[in-house]
Amino acid sequence: MTTASDPRHGRLFAALPVQDAPAMARLHERLVDQARREGVLDVAYRTLDTPVGSLLLAATVEGLVKVAFAVQDHDAVLQRLADEVSPRILAAPARLDGVSRQLEEYFAGRRTRFDLPLDWRLSKGFRREVLTHLRDIGYGRTESYAQVAAAAGSPRAVRAVGTACATNPLPVVVPCHRVVRSDGSPGGYAGGPDAKRALLALESAA
Numbered sequence: 001m002t003t004a005s006d007p008r009h010g011r012l013f014a015a016l017p018v019q020d021a022p023a024m025a026r027l028h029e030r031l032v033d034q035a036r037r038e039g040v041l042d043v044a045y046r047t048l049d050t051p052v053g054s055l056l057l058a059a060t061v062e063g064l065v066k067v068a069f070a071v072q073d074h075d076a077v078l079q080r081l082a083d084e085v086s087p088r089i090l091a092a093p094a095r096l097d098g099v100s101r102q103l104e105e106y107f108a109g110r111r112t113r114f115d116l117p118l119d120w121r122l123s124k125g126f127r128r129e130v131l132t133h134l135r136d137i138g139y140g141r142t143e144s145y146a147q148v149a150a151a152a153g154s155p156r157a158v159r160a161v162g163t164a165c166a167t168n169p170l171p172v173v174v175p176c177h178r179v180v181r182s183d184g185s186p187g188g189y190a191g192g193p194d195a196k197r198a199l200l201a202l203e204s205a206a
Contacts, residue, residue, distance in 0.1 A: 041088060041090055042061075042086035042088040043058055043059070043060055043081055043082075043085050043088065043089035044058065044059050044090060044091075044095035044096060045057060045058040045081075045089065045090075045091055045092070046092070046096045046100070048096075048100050048104075050103065050104075050107050051107050051202075052191060052194075052195040053069055053070045053191070053195065054070045055067055055070075056070075056072075056074045056077055057096045057099050057100065057103075059095055059096055059099065059119070060085065060086075060119045060121075062117065062119040062121075063116065063117030064118050064170060064173060065081070065118075065119040065122060065169065065170075066081060067170050067172055067173055068171075069190060069192070069195060071190075071192050072191075099173075102114055102115070102116060103172065103173075107202070109205075112206070113139065116173060118174075122169040123164075123168070123169055126152065126154065126157065126160055126164065127164035127167065129152045129153070130148060130152050130161050130164035130165070131164060131168055131170070131174050133148060133151050134148070134168075134174050134175055134176055134178065135174060135175070137175060137178045137179070139203055140203040140204055141178060142178045142180045143178065143180075144181065144182045145158045145162055145179055145181065146182060148161045148179055149161045161179070162187070162188070164176075165189075166188060166190060167190075171190055172199065175199075176189070176190075177189060177195075177196045177199040
């Protein structure tokens with residue numbers, strides 16, 4: 001047995017292989033491919049740098065299931081996905097290439113509507129009805145929480161609309177940032193007020 005002061009200690013650790021990042025990346029890709037072929041990759045994820053910070057993107061075979069801002073704690077979001085969707089979750093950026101491309105086009109001002117398959121399993125009942133309506137609010141337009149409640153068939157459910165927007169599992173793609181207070185002020189947002197103002201400014205400038 002060697003100790004830190006033993007000269008053999010340094011030689012022992014020097015003999016260990018240096019971590020090869022490209023080799024590790026290739027190994028990871030093989031693992032992802034094997035998981036996909038064997039049908040054991042239920043949730044693929046990646047992150048994407050955007051003008052409103054790093055977004056976590058996650059998808060199942062049915063479609064995009066989660067978009068999360070950095071302020072929501074990506075590690076915590078992944079744990080919830082493992083608990084609520086499947087523990088068979090792996091970083092697999094290629095599965096999200098289409099999502100990433102459309103988001104990049106949106107932030108560059110070249111896309112006004114997303115054309116993506118969505119997995120709605122994280123939103124149910126009235127919240128799902130609210131989020132479905134949000135996709136009908138056009139690019140560059142806004143509606144008040146009261147207007148959304150009426151459109152969803154429950155005019156008195158203004159607070160419930162706020163909850164549906166706050167818990168939207170697919171922000172940006174399902175545009176809850178277009179829902180504002182009756183006085184026109186932005187209101188709350190999962191990504192924080194600065195992110196909401198940035199998205200509204202992006203669209204109003206188009």
